[in-house]
Amino acid sequence: MSSTEQGTSSAAPAEPTTAPESAAAPEVPESFYYVHGKDKVVHKVSAGALQHSALIHGMISNLGYTEEQAKANPFPFENIDGDILQMVVDWCNQHKGKPTPPEDTNLPKQKEKLFDLVLAVNYLEIKELLTYCCKQVAMMVKGKSPEEIREIWMIPTDAEDEAAEKEAKKRAGKEAAGETAAAAGDAK
């Protein structure tokens, strides 16, 4: 694992964090960065763990933060719920410095949050976790009939799709008309 981060980390983060401290090897100094989600709770993550996320890795490379700057400016992910971000951080810490096995048992088990997790992982570009999340989604319909799949994956029928499409068109038409009227009012 590469270590391109600036300086070494020895101090605890300024704000309390729920993220577990990563167990860095004593002889190898490790950098830490800070991220927060929608709930503003800051998570301290080692640079090694963040290697999993192509997005954050790119940000670190491009911004060139020092230790102090990183502490003062946690990466904001306002579109990710705090608990989802926590799950992702946990997973990254557990898989720090090692490739993801084909059958990963450390994935968060809460199926109801799987949808948000998939979106968050996709946004953060964590390829291995995304692959495993997709497999989890696929496993929900293993051996099911079309009717069961329709129910589990909440797939609208063709009639519902058509109705939704009509509704969307109608709404788009109204919005366009409203904008035109507003523009005409402004012109007057």
Added chain:
Amino acid sequence: MPTQRFPLQRLPDDLGLMVLSTMEYHEIFAFSFTSKKSLSMVTALRLPIHRVKLAFPNEIAVLFDRAYYRFYLKRHENDYEIRTLNDLPTSVDIYFGNIGRLTWSNQGKTIDEWIHHFCSISHQENRREVSINTRKARFDVQSLRNTFPSLKKVSIHCSGEELNVNGISSSETVLRAFLPDLETLLLYGLPPNRSIGSIGMTNLNVLHVYLDGSPYNLKLEDLLSLNVKSFVIMVNEFSIRDLNRFFKMWIKGSNPKLEYLEIYGHSSRFPDWNVLLKGLKAVEEEEEGGGSDEPQEEEPKEADAVEEPEDAQDDEDQEDYEEVEDEEEEESEGEFKAGEADEPQVGRVEAVEAQNEPEGAQEVRVEEAEAVAEEVPEDVQEEEVQEGYDEENEKEEDEEDIEDDNDYEDDESEYEDEEEPEEAQIVPVAQVPRVAQGAENTAVVKTYTIRNSLGVFAEIETEFNRSAYVNVGLKFTVFH
């Protein structure tokens, strides 16, 4: 326990496809039936479907490279009574893998819609195939035609028991409906009153005909009528002599489209490849041993010597064949050879006469031939005796064939006058030693190269082996 739910279609498209790509094929198929939008997602996946095959009327097979899914559309009544593709199946059984089996509802779709559904997943029109068993299915061809407006591949299992409609058989109806657009046609049996030539003269690329158990006799006219690129036929009655004539015609420029010809079948007798190669100026390629299960060294020496004209053994072998026939036959052979005197002799396979053989050597070979002849049933020997007389006439005519380069019609009419369908395919006892004594199931493969008047090369591969039957095979590959 309540089932967990997941709004798949609210995911971005690429994520949805990623989820689908981790699923088994039958699960993807199931998903495709949930809505039109789902079907379009599955279509976007571009599944590596090798072929969608409809075994008319109610079995759809989806073939991947290493997987095979069979959808059997069931009905309450007799499945064979399905006449139209607008029928609704009662349920659908899916078979896959070794033991995989599922049952779905009909999804509110008719048979026709089921077929269309899989066709729309598979993209490529040329990967659709229909297999029809005319004995089992009673159907409306127009309904099939509407479902597959431009079908490229059809296999028809013709049956003598099929019902005629207005004097036209079901297989004939199917042929008329689809033959103009077809690229590949597989026939298991021939429709009544149809010859191979009449089918092969259409614009097919590939024609396979399997006539196992059928009395059909493949004729020269059938071969000359072929307009296909690839023709494979399994037939038990074919004349080696006709094939020789066909190759001569090919050398003169007939069948320019033909790229591959394969003829194989069972025979009660051994083929005489010398008759096949006579006058073709064929050059034998290096012997590779073919599919022999046993070392070639175990074969009698004569086996190797047959197609090596510069070797004295060649003469001997040929003589074995001819001595059992009529001595007059040898005279005609001598004339033939004299007529060909200006042709290059090295590496060329032709019937050679052993006029200069020492008498002692001839006697030994006669004894060998007689020893082998003892193994041949008496009826065969009788036919061979008769054959000897007929062969004389044949060979004389054959010489005329060679000299008469530009007039096929004469050649053909001459052939029609002949009455030697059996004799032309037979070689008497002399060919028996080619297979090692006791070497059952040993294949003898020989490869020769010929060239036509345009300079195009072709390879003729002959093969026969002796098991319960004599299995005879011939492959003709053109190198454009």
